[in-house]
Amino acid sequence: MSKTIYGFVFRYSARQQVLLLLVTLAAFPFLYLSLELPKTIINRAINGQDFPAELLGMEFDQIPYLVLLCGIFLLLVLINGAFKFTINVWKGRLGERMLRRLRYELYSRVLRFPLPHFKRVSQGEIIPMITSEVEPLGGFIGDAVAQPVFQGGQLLTIFAFILVQDPFLGLAAISLYPLQGYLIPKLQRRVNDLAKQRVRTVRRLSDRLGESISGIAEIRAHDASNFHRAGFADLLGRIYEIRFEIYQRKFFIKFLNNFLAQLTPFFFYLIGGYLVIRGDLSFGALVAVLAAYKDMSAPWKELLLFYQQKEDARIKYEQVIEQFEPPGLLDERLQLEEPEAVTPFDPSGEVSFVNVSYVEDGATLLEGVSFTFGLSERVAIVGPGGGGKEAVAMILARLLQPTSGRVMVAGEDLFQLPEAVTGRRMAYVGQGAQLFAASIRDNILLGLKHRPLRPPADERGERAARAAEAALAGNTADDILADWVDYAAAGVEDSQGMSRRLVELLHAFDLDREVYELGLRGVIDPAANPALAERLLQARCELRERLSHPDMAGLVEPFDAERYNENATLAENLLFGSPVGPEFEIDNLAGSDYVRAVLEKVGIRERLLEAGREIAEVMVELFGDLDPDQEIFERYSFVGAEDLSELQAILARLNRLSIAELEEHERARLLALPFKMIPARHRLGVIDDALKERILEARRVFAADLPPHLRGSIEFFDAGRYSAAASIQDNILFGKVVHGTAQGPARVGELIAEVVDALGLREDIIVVGLDSNAGIGGGRLSAGQRQKIALVRCVLKRPDIMIVDQATATLDNGARNRILDSLFAETEGRCLVWVLDQPSQAQRFDRVLVMQDGRLVEQGTYAELEQAGAALRGLVAAE
Amino acid sequence: MSLNEEVEVLRKIPLFSRIEPSKLKLLAFTSERVIFKRGDVLFRQGDMGDAAYILIEGDAEVLVNSSRGEIRVARLGANDIVGEIAILVDIPRTATVRAETDLVTLRISKELFFRLITEFPQIAVEIMRELAHRLEATTEQLRIAMTERG
Structure with missing residues (x-):
């Protein structure tokens, strides 16, 4: 990576920069002509005398001559505009490509950082570097060469012009430039230092911010928010001071520049005037020189401005780059190069640690560790926490690089193997496995996505164009939309085979019930999956059958087009369907024009408003004097805390006015209330039988009058159809x-499960459940579920060496043992290395390594160590 | 039965008798009405308590496990409250309660119960008073028992 911004610019854009420069220079003559032409128009065409004038060998009268010149002027304006447009677009494109390249390179480096580096730099520091800090560099890179040459060229031209008029005055005009050239960088240097400080402080600020977000529970639980506020304010204060000083210095430089720029005319007037009076210089020449000097100051100013921008960009670039060159960066080739073929490790081979030591931040975590085990053995590593067992596992997974010593796997140096081998033939799962904000399926398949294998369907060639553009910015051409899943590595044929295998693994790792529950809440598109929809409809019938059994009577109130459902909201009773999109969402119903028209046609709008008033009264009575922060509000009230005061105001107005006299938005507020009523649950008694009858009438009108453009906004309940808008559970339940x-x-849940099993639907529902989103960082799942998913992710790719680092420590004992059994079965005949948090479990392994104080203190079979070894016995006894 | 009728039931329960009607309405609104069929079990001895039940309609029996099997120790009818001890202190249910007839109850969850107490101290005072009464009665029984034995 280039150390300086100009190094970066020339390395990746030298050709484009030269091209840009040439085009800039090519624009010069036209610019000059367009400045020259107005003079000709005024002097020769308008004020001219001797016509016909001659141009390009043709003769013109005054008026045609004027028209011709003005036509040329217009043409020049267009040409100049076209040049400017082209140059700006080129600059913009060049800048954007270079910025893209820089960001990509930085991200690519983050992916190669040695893991311990992340203990020293935080997310909060790295993220703004790649996102915001480098942003202005794109703009600068477009200007990096063309701007100084362009402005400098202008300056030189004008200077030459003055010099020709009068060498003495010419030299006078630039007499102060050396002083400026000396002073400004000197002053600028301090500004640069401050700018560096500012960058560092802002990084600390974002670091602090990130820390507060991830530690929010601690801050709140310890009433430490004010301490954190003070810390944040302190940093803001530091930034304020730095920025303010930068302003002062910048404006001082500006002031000095302006002063020096005005000092030169002072000399011109004085010396030039003296010379004119003495008769040594013509008056015309002095005026010309003064005008030329004025022209000179514009490019000079631009040059100085460019200098400041350049310094700014230089500092930003260098400050970012130095953060992305930590020692121990993984060799790029090990990540990027794809070997011809990734062959499995020979199961008769061995893993050996040869005198491995590992030092981190001055602490020796491993010291001279040597051992060997076979690639078909099951190895348990035990020892006290921090005794080195974790480091052994991470070095074996190649996540840490030993300070000295070698690790050999099947005769090859582990640290010379490409990640294509270590990441596919080996698997590692630690204590806090990370899930990504994607579906559970995608999270599990992550371990099989190494390269794009099958290109996406692309009829219009857009993907190819995007890939070509990516290549221009040095980005990867791999297409994210391609199918990356390596089915063969998991031993399945295709995506269906994969689904079956996943269901099998979920079962083995105790996740099937949980994913089934998620699947019940998931939706499917019956058009894309008609067979499943059909079977789910069968389940609906089957459930209905079972619900008619006397023991089950009264558990479920089915939807019936002719009856009011006491256990559904009034909105559901009115719509008799599931809303699709926002139009008929329960919170929007009161504002929907169509719903209002239906209610008016049936003549129950006033009646519902009256019901709304009654509900509002009860709500105010019940919740009016409660502390609005109370959760009780959220859980039981129909309205939010803020809305309650609004309802209070509306009720107060109703003391004087009738409902009809209220403002439209107030009426909408009241009307919204009864829509959420569930008679069987809320028991407020505001919806009587007569009203229910009218709602049923409204239900019919709603369906009959529904205009075509709203047909897509609702999916009606239909006993004979599968609804795409409702969850699987709701579809079965109907x-x-x-x-x-x-x-x-x-x-009811048990009954549904019975039906699902009777019809053999469980597997399909689990497959739907696999599509549920895991949430940010897997946040929608429990810690235990995340660990199990991470284990499934490892097992799915059938690694030759499976490394488990206390990954089941958060699970209960029953689950642990089941998972141990499953992992043993799945890794049969291959190598399993397990860092155990319960030493007694080591009994089931072929070999046990005992780590203490960074050394291997015992190794052998469990039986051997139990007899002869003191360390293992001690650990087991202490368990 | 509507909310207002439930409030009337709550007022007849000593624990709630001195609490203003509007607060009782809140209690009724926020608690859940649960119906049990004859023979259904409200909760079992040994379970952790998560709710108290107020009987609105129907009868229930209180059963305790002993070496000779289940023994019926009490009968409950409308306006009785049951299960409030286990939600006040974290102890397992001391008895099993089973519906003797079809039973309509109001279920007050532990969470809601504590929220009401923190929100309305007067409920807490009433509960203290009620518990003090019971303690007094128990002590009295114990005293009588001791006297008889001695």
């Missing part, structure tokens, strides 16, 4: 669980 039956939801 009704509402009756409120207030003891254990109702649990019993």
